[in-house]
Amino acid sequence: MELLVSILVLGATNALLAAGIVIVYKASRIVNFAHGELAIVGAYVFYSAGLITQGQSLLLTIAATAAISALFGVAIYAALMRRLVGQPTFVAAMVTIGLAIVLKAAIVVFWHSKSVGINLTRQTLYTFPGGGRLTLVDVITVSCCIAFFAALFAFFNHTRLGRQFRGAAENPLLASQRQVNVNLILALAWGAAVFSASLAGVLFGSRSMLSPQSTIIGLSGLTAALVGGLDSLRGAVIGGLLVAAATYLTARLIDPALSEAVPFAILLIVMTWRPWGIFGTPEELNRV
């Protein structure tokens, strides 16, 4: 039971990370290699906002972080990615790698590489027979993931902007000819992606520690997105859970030292079998 809960919690974090990668890819066919850095920087922003508000107002801290994250995503699009429209996708991918390096440097510059933790709550809800604890943070993590995906589902299926987003993702040229503001759609995609990254980073930081090394969580998100399918939000969830299960089961039941390699072994198998991922759409592959 404890293992199952752990897989669900890590799977939820992976799914949130993968969702951001999928949203950007769906909208622009760009694989964002800076997603882990965006997640951890977002979490550091949350930490700093908490210090500024002196822990007095959690809601204010959450609101400030959400706003900063979404705006930062929009700014990335406006300042960097918009200029790359029409360029080969590998150029944009290289730019995201550069962005990752800059963001990692930002952690050194602004937070002095300090390892910090986020204290959302320490409440224990249930103690398993072996002594392990189900905490409120675990429940919040899974709930946030469900809420985020539900909101995305509602947005894509029940709003005009969401339908435009899907249309623009399918065929940007046609969408722009139909007066769809593609720039707005892409900016929105980046805003939502960075928001989801920050959310994942904050939830991760509530269970572990934040440091420059923590940016490695982006790799789990990317693996989950690739396994599930780069253009499939459903795939992000399944991929997230698969990667989490592979990591945990290997660490607990086989050999901890292999826990890093096994998710990539799964990725290799999936990529060989279905290069577009389990739920991805077969397309002309033009990935980096």
Next chain:
Amino acid sequence: MMKSIAARLGLAAFAVGLATAPLQAQEYKIGYITDLSGPLAGSYTPTWQGFELYMKALNERGGVNGRKIKISLDDDGLRADRAVAAAKKQVERDDVLGIFGLSLSSTIGPVLGEMRKAGVPVASTFSAILDALPPAKPMYYSTGVAFEVAGEAIGVLSQRIAPKGKIVGVTFDSVGGRAALRHNKLMAEKLGYTWDEIVFPVRTADFTPFAQSAAALKPDIVVGHYGAEQNLGYVTALRAAGYAGPYVIAAYGASEATVKQAAQQSGSGANLYIVSRFAPVTDNVPGTKSIKDAAAKYGLADLNSMHVTGWTLGAFAEEALKKCGADCTRELLDKALQTIKIDTQGLTGGAIEMKPDDHYGTSFWRLYRWDTDKLTAVGDWQSQGALTFPTQ
């Protein structure tokens, strides 16, 4: 921060040497290389600050043999190529007598290789390589942590926590971590403990499964052989996994600040221990008073045992230069380093003493327990001479 790093790098000579043109020729020039901007900057920056603080105070006292010390500081970002380039620059352009500081074995090793060719002695605050231990290899000295020695010391000191039972050693998959684990295991088994171990990948961010594995082994003591960051993540995960028993932090870049943060993050400081080669600043000894006085004078705050580590290396460098004499050369400095003995004024459990065939010397280790808001010593310092078990 970037600005301040640049300022420190560019102006270290002025800050430390207080150089004036006529005096420049009479200065002792030494090099200091460490990670000030990379992944372990959080641990190595205070070590540099401690060293710098010592040198500032020393220069204000008039320096050594009537000559002030000028430090050439470079940031390696924990990258071997940058560390080697910095070392070459310091030797060829800055004309330093020796190189101090450094970070992990991954940077020490390549720098040491180059410096041996150039005939420049190297003294580090950490040691993941065995060159300093007897039979010592030339040109390398360490006043810090040798993982094999630490592993054995922790094995012995565990008796002060629980005289028997099961110890679970945890590390990440690195040469130093595995070396510490092996010697900890051998010593623990010699003393009658049963042993189990968990080795997780270096790039682990989520420690939950590894902590759950440790908790499932029902240990009487868990020992973490890794840096500050891993300790913070692991303690939190271990407590969440239901293990509330003793957890020992091996002080490899970890300090009382690490323990405090781990206590806060995991929700309880109970049963948190650290084994350290250097005294925490809260220890009431002459050495900590000197550091606090200097820190107050030069405006350095948030002191911890990483500052003590750097300060001690500063005292070591002073003694080496004193012994090297007014006409000090690299060769003479290396010769001087081979027979140094310094009284650390209580910052370590005894003198730091080098011999021609032992560039590490007898080290002293102490177990501390976290008590609400500070570390309290559990018994006296434990002396560790030569390794009990052979290295691999």
